[in-house]
Amino acid sequence: MAxxxxxxxxxxxxxxxxFQLFMEKGYEHTSIQDIINHLGGLSKGAxxxxxxxxxxxxxxxxxxxxxxxxxMLAKVRDRDDLTGKEKLKAIFKExxxxxxxxxxxxxxxxxxxxxxxxxxxxxxTMDEAAPDYILxxxxxxxxxxxxxxxxxxxxTELVMLAANIWMNPMIFDDTVEESYRKFMVFRQMMExxxxxxxxxxxxxxxxxxAFIYQKNR
Amino acid sequence: MAxxxxxxxxxxxxxxxxFQLFMEKGYEHTSIQDIINHLGGLSKGAxxxxxxxxxxxxxxxxxxxxxxxxxMLAKVRDRDDLTGKEKLKAIFKExxxxxxxxxxxxxxxxxxxxxxxxxxxxxxTMDEAAPDYILxxxxxxxxxxxxxxxxxxxxTELVMLAANIWMNPMIFDDTVEESYRKFMVFRQMMExxxxxxxxxxxxxxxxxxAFIYQKNR
DNA sequence: CCCTTAATACCGCACGACGGTATGTATTTG
DNA sequence: CAAATACATACCGTCGTGCGGTATTAAGGG
Numbered sequence: 001m002a003x004x005x006x007x008x009x010x011x012x013x014x015x016x017x018x019f020q021l022f023m024e025k026g027y028e029h030t031s032i033q034d035i036i037n038h039l040g041g042l043s044k045g046a047x048x049x050x051x052x053x054x055x056x057x058x059x060x061x062x063x064x065x066x067x068x069x070x071x072m073l074a075k076v077r078d079r080d081d082l083t084g085k086e087k088l089k090a091i092f093k094e095x096x097x098x099x100x101x102x103x104x105x106x107x108x109x110x111x112x113x114x115x116x117x118x119x120x121x122x123x124x125t126m127d128e129a130a131p132d133y134i135l136x137x138x139x140x141x142x143x144x145x146x147x148x149x150x151x152x153x154x155x156t157e158l159v160m161l162a163a164n165i166w167m168n169p170m171i172f173d174d175t176v177e178e179s180y181r182k183f184m185v186f187r188q189m190m191e192x193x194x195x196x197x198x199x200x201x202x203x204x205x206x207x208x209x210a211f212i213y214q215k216n217r
Numbered sequence: 218m219a220x221x222x223x224x225x226x227x228x229x230x231x232x233x234x235x236f237q238l239f240m241e242k243g244y245e246h247t248s249i250q251d252i253i254n255h256l257g258g259l260s261k262g263a264x265x266x267x268x269x270x271x272x273x274x275x276x277x278x279x280x281x282x283x284x285x286x287x288x289m290l291a292k293v294r295d296r297d298d299l300t301g302k303e304k305l306k307a308i309f310k311e312x313x314x315x316x317x318x319x320x321x322x323x324x325x326x327x328x329x330x331x332x333x334x335x336x337x338x339x340x341x342t343m344d345e346a347a348p349d350y351i352l353x354x355x356x357x358x359x360x361x362x363x364x365x366x367x368x369x370x371x372x373t374e375l376v377m378l379a380a381n382i383w384m385n386p387m388i389f390d391d392t393v394e395e396s397y398r399k400f401m402v403f404r405q406m407m408e409x410x411x412x413x414x415x416x417x418x419x420x421x422x423x424x425x426x427a428f429i430y431q432k433n434r
Numbered sequence: 435c436c437c438t439t440a441a442t443a444c445c446g447c448a449c450g451a452c453g454g455t456a457t458g459t460a461t462t463t464g
Numbered sequence: 465c466a467a468a469t470a471c472a473t474a475c476c477g478t479c480g481t482g483c484g485g486t487a488t489t490a491a492g493g494g
Binding site: 044 | 482487488
């Protein structure tokens, strides 16, 4: 195999293949050899030239998955024309309206048989997304009076756990009705915290998304 | 090594060692050979006589961990002198007062580096404990009027996610204050659902437990 | 523009460790 | 005494990983 003048293409190819296989068979049941076989001529040395371990590959895969989501979160977080509560509402709306999610749905049946992948999403959500993006917004909400709580860190965690993990149809293999019901319960929970951030448009879009997901499984 | 007249002792020994190692080093970083080395003379043949795979061992470990908790849940669930809401309150009180938890705390630093273990707890909570124990109670609460919700399954899942996963100090490496704060947020969430099941005695006990855990890490 | 040199991209093999199995053997049970 | 049980031992295929080697590219001097 000839050497590639643009190594980033090779890296992306490896990540594409790895992502696909991790989703289909799970991280632990995907061997390096599996990845090689789907690489079209590239060898084991190529992989270990670009990545220092199998672990390193999954880290990169997760990074690529969450990158644009995090960019959106940062953009909303850094706006200065919204209150904390309005930012929360904007984020929930964006994350549901974002068309990219459809691509992921079509490729990813579910995370159910991939403990490692679920674990990484879990960590990324709780250790990165929550404190870096949502917490500052909730703190701002406390300052500007749009959010009331004595425990911003914990409220952030619980909300992220519900929204990013529990309501993630890739993790929980939900049907249309289940997704809808979760959203209703989520809404009630948020209202219990004084946060009415769910409107009818969001509910409609959710049902639409769940339907798309339903078709491709 | 001489053959044991009571094979269940051997099984228990294997599970003890496996549990300990899984907690210390994580499931994926504990090899069968690791387990053998801590077995005191027993060999690989012994393990594969009693368990058909490494996977089978972790399943048994999880079973043993959740067994007595599940027995308690079943006992409360099957009482007929309490309303649904009262049963929920009883369960939360029991699960925090139960002294057994102290043993686990002293042995188990955390689940942080064990994706597989976390995954199993996760599945056991959502797929077993939630529908088998908590859901019937919530359904009863709807019948007897002590609980109001249109979505019993989803409410069950969310509550279990918060109580069994998020507030589990073995999974989240919480300090005393963090545990306490989580509990306060949890209380607020439950009240948002019309469920005032947390009282002062529970809060006191929680702080006590968190302190014990804090000492042994 | 060519030649040299260093860095890079990739190959392919070999290694040790791993999970798992097949077979053998001693002990217990009935 | 025979069948079942409780182990031991030797072995297999595969895995993740490291390394020596090679071909391609980029950089710079003349």
